[in-house]
Amino acid sequence: MTISINDYKALSQELDPDKLQTQILALLLKLQNVERGSLWIKRDGMYECVEALGDKSENIKGIRISPQEQSIVGWVIKHGKMTIAEAGDSRHFSSLEKNFKIKSKLILCFPLHLKGQEVYGAVQVIDTSTSGEQLNLDPAYLTMLQDMVDIGSISLRNSLEFQKQRREYDKLSRTLSSIRSSRTIVGKSQSVNKALKLVENYGVTNYPVLLYGESGTGKELFAEEIHAKSSRAQKPFLTQNCSAIPENLLESELFGYVKGAFTGAIANKSGLFEAADGGTVFLDEIGDMDINLQAKLLRVLQENEIKPLGGTQTKKIDIRIISATNRNLEEDVRSGRFREDLYYRLNVLPLKLPALRERKEDINLLTTHFLNREAAYSHMLPKRMSPEAMSIMVNYNWPGNIRELENMVKQFQAMVPGDTITERDIPQHIVHPEITPETTPQRLVTPSGHEKPAATQSDLGSMTWSEMEYSYVMTLLEKYRWNISRAAHAAGINRSTFDSRIKKLGISKRGQ
Structure with missing residues (x-):
């Protein structure tokens, strides 16, 4: 019996290691016209049977053999080459078949190569016929089988590595989800x-x-x-x-x-x-x-x-x-x-x-915490504050408290192109809090991420509707120290409507 293109294709495309182990073993048994076989992996210093087919296979799968014990599997893994052994071979781990009614007559075992000569396991097919002549031991045929096993071996190793990476990814995803969903009280003041x-x-x-x-x-x-x-x-x-x-x-x-x-x-x-x-x-x-x-x-x-x-x-x-x-x-x-x-x-x-102005020693911690959190949200590396920028942040009184600081960090994460936030990236009302809006033009960070002077009556026509609304909402929030109810009252609308506009404009109203 020969190997078809579809057989090779099936071995190269399967990513589930459990399914691939079964495919490799079942294909070998079919090609050799026998019914018993097993596949072993070197794991934690032992040789473990991860797949078995045929009579009594449930008694073999999961068995672990120490490298110190004589076994055909161990010999093949150690020497990295195929072997043929009869039941009486000194390498045969015969105690494994102690309670088997039908015992092995002839065993053919192939190494599972990773790359080059590295061996991480072995697969064996067993002839249990009375005469022990079921296996095709023609050298050319065995060479073809070894080539097939090598392809399956690489596919199996790749699938095992894929599963490992997938588990690590799932673990990381769960960790990130935990970070995103959890809120922590940050501060040492x-x-x-x-x-x-x-x-x-x-x-x-x-x-x-x-x-x-x-x-x-x-x-x-x-x-x-x-x-x-x-x-x-x-x-x-x-x-x-x-x-x-x-x-x-x-x-x-x-x-x-x-x-x-x-x-x-x-x-x-x-x-x-x-x-x-x-x-x-x-x-x-x-x-x-x-x-x-x-x-x-x-x-x-x-x-x-x-x-x-x-x-x-x-x-x-x-x-x-x-x-x-x-x-x-x-x-x-x-x-x-x-x-x-x-x-x-x-x-x-x-x-x-x-209030945040009463715990200024926590501003550095909070800023770093929000930068790390927002980076995790965005699947990006966290940005860092330059010493000068952090000094400005610490000296500002933050009338909107932690919520205002959190919103500022979100702007940094979205708008600062480099990995370091400098003094130039901080709005002027934070850099120079002593200068009132009446004495200096304010800067507006628009929802689209552009910075421009706050509007006066003469240049309202240069702003988009969303920019003007964003500027108006932020002005009210800062004026009323982020009291949503008072800001809504000043705007002449009910609180729920004002709250929905805040969300639509991307302004966070979440606490620390």
């Missing part, structure tokens, strides 16, 4: 260490926590860390921004609703509180919650129960509430805008987060 100490202490309790801090200081990140340190860590952590949606919609999002509660309520729907049962709910911008809804939230804290919108029955729940605000709630209590009883219920464990 005294104020951050103090806050982290309180996170540790608060984590072991079940009391409500109220996070204070300017917009962009990472309040949600600290809330996640408190949850992770608590006994509820394996339960849900769900977030709701209280200023992002209207009052009636916010109530249905938090409490759920029953069928028929309002137009469009065609089925019962669980709310955030019920979905988070056993876990933690983070209520961001709690100070913007409507006064009527505050009363319903108070009942959740007092009675641990909820009543869905339009429902008549209450449901018991077990949740921990962590809330956050950038408002002065004590002042809101005095003005009657925020319920005093709710304030004291929420403020059992207060945690004040420092």
Whole structure:
């Protein structure tokens, strides 16, 4: 029997090592008209059978033979050449067939070459016929078989290497996915260490926590860390921004609703509180919650129960509430805008987060962290800051806090052509913060990545609509220290609309 072109093609194209091992062995058995054979790989200092065909093959596959033991496979791997052996050969590892009813009569074994004389395994075919004359031992035929084995050997080694690279790639992909999905509290300043100490202490309790801090200081990140340190860590952590949606919609999002509660309520729907049962709910911008809804939230804290919108029955729940605000709630209590009883219920464990200007020693760490993270997002090497550029970054007050710094790093990653960020790459309002917009033309970084002077009334016509909108949104955000609600109010639109424009323009509103 001869080898066809399709046989060679099948051996050269298969990338799955398990399938290729079977193909090589099955083809050899077919060409030699026998039914038993095995394929061995040198692995971890042993000779391991990775494939076996024929009677009792399940007892052979997975067997490992030490190089110190006599075996035909070991001899072939050591000497790198084909051999023919009878059952009585001193090299035969006969104990392997101790419980076999049909034993080997004649064994033909080929080395698996990688490149040149390097041998990484062996493949053997076994004649079990009574006469032991099934194998074709014609020298020319054996040479042809060795050529076929050599081709299969290279293909098998390539497929094994491919699988190894694939596993490494999958591992790297999982690592990158973990980096992308995880957010880390970065900082070594005294104020951050103090806050982290309180996170540790608060984590072991079940009391409500109220996070204070300017917009962009990472309040949600600290809330996640408190949850992770608590006994509820394996339960849900769900977030709701209280200023992002209207009052009636916010109530249905938090409490759920029953069928028929309002137009469009065609089925019962669980709310955030019920979905988070056993876990933690983070209520961001709690100070913007409507006064009527505050009363319903108070009942959740007092009675641990909820009543869905339009429902008549209450449901018991077990949740921990962590809330956050950038408002002065004590002042809101005095003005009657925020319920005093709710304030004291929420403020059992207060945690004040420092502004970035109060932790300048962390700016270098944060900048490096964001540069590395954004490089991982983009599958690029991270850029580095020149000492002069980093000094400018540290000296700037960052009114938008960590969020503003994060956005600046994204601009660096997208727009700086080289691998080093220098003073020339930093916007002028950061380089010269002492110069107000009224005394010097501002520079605008447009969504398309071009830098140009901020518009005056005389040159508005030179800007595209997206450039003008980008400039307007950034101006409002910086003016109101990245308070989305106040910026939206100043723009004369509701917060959700303003928020959607931020996303469309590519301006990140994510915290640290």
